[in-house]
Amino acid sequence: MSNIPWQERPADSTDVIWRYDANPVVKRDAIPSSNSIFNSAVVEFDGGYAGVFRCDNKAVQMNIFAGFSKDGINWEINHDPISFQAGNTDMIESDYKYDPRVVFIEDRYWITWCNGYHGPTIGIGYTFDFKDFFQCENAFLPFNRNGVLFPEKIDGKYAMLSRPSDNGHTPFGDIYISYSPDMKYWGEHRCVMKVTPFTESAWQCTKIGAGPIPILTEEGWLTFYHGVINTCNGFRYSMGAAILDKDRPDKVLYRSKPYLLSPQTPYECMGDVPNVVFPCAALHSIEEDKVAIYYGAADTVTGLAFGRISEILKFVKENSL
Ligand code: BMA
Secondary structure, three states, X not given: OOOOOOOOOOOOOOOOEEEOOOOOOEOOOOOOOEEXXXXXXXXXXXXXXXXXXXXXXXXXXXXXXXXXXXXXXXXXXXXXXXXXXXXXXXXXXXXXXXXXXXXXXXXXXXXXXXXXXXXXXXXXXXXXXXXXXXXXXXXXXXXXXXXXXXXXXXXXXXXXXXXXXXXXXXXXXXEEEEEEOOOOOOEEEEEEEOOOOOOOOHHHOOEEEEOOXXXXXXXXXXXXXXXXXXXXXXEEEXXXXXXEOOOOOOOEXXXXXXXXXXXXXXXXXXXXXXXXXXXXXXXXXXXXXXEEEEEEEOOOEEEEEEEOHHHHHHHHHHOEO
């Protein structure tokens, strides 16, 4: 039995994804310096869980902090940000760090994040123990966001989803995949999926970006992503899911037309940036048919939501674009 956080679907709900009833799991002031803690990533570690948290401080500087938990719900987050040593490069410049993702591959935990280098691009680092951290070459030229690694090599190469962007509050964005033999040089860039026509699925018509690490299922890579619509009240971020081909993940097999989670609760609709659900991590157990999704809510706090993997796959297949 895994001990991933779990709550059964409420009796009165027919939703394919449902929220933890004591959300948010991480409050905005969980460490003394923080203005907000959101868009954060967790993984299984050392019999419990470790995480990399985006904590914006009270000068509203964006940085990433390590944290630890026995149950995935109660978190102790370090009061100082992660300090990186040089990894596969000496060039570890970073004006800011935000929106981390974490994945274990082979022998270590890899971290990707949005790294400030003349504008946002994808930073890469690794750790073995969540104590010492090593920073590698940026994956791409600026501007890019939402770099998400696959948990295993595909055809002998590391694979990463990303979203080329601009230097501001990007009003466009499609998901691409890139490959690397060594986590340093990235290429073979291919388009995976684009925004949808407004008339077909409006919640994802402005931009889309990969969320948690894709989950390998019998149907292919289950990939949660965020989709954005530009409304008269600004951007609104929801979550959908796609199923990508196991061996050729640039091939989308199914993609949800309805959203799976959208900003509806007070903590998702009110905060520093209202109307945002932004998934960055998922714990899962294929055997127990469970997934627990961590998401940033209103760019202020971190929420948790649950689903049954088999039901999500069925929903995405039956409600596909
Ligand atoms: C994106 C990123 C995310 C943020 C989102 C909504 O461009 O900055 O960190 O959650 O906007 O503000």
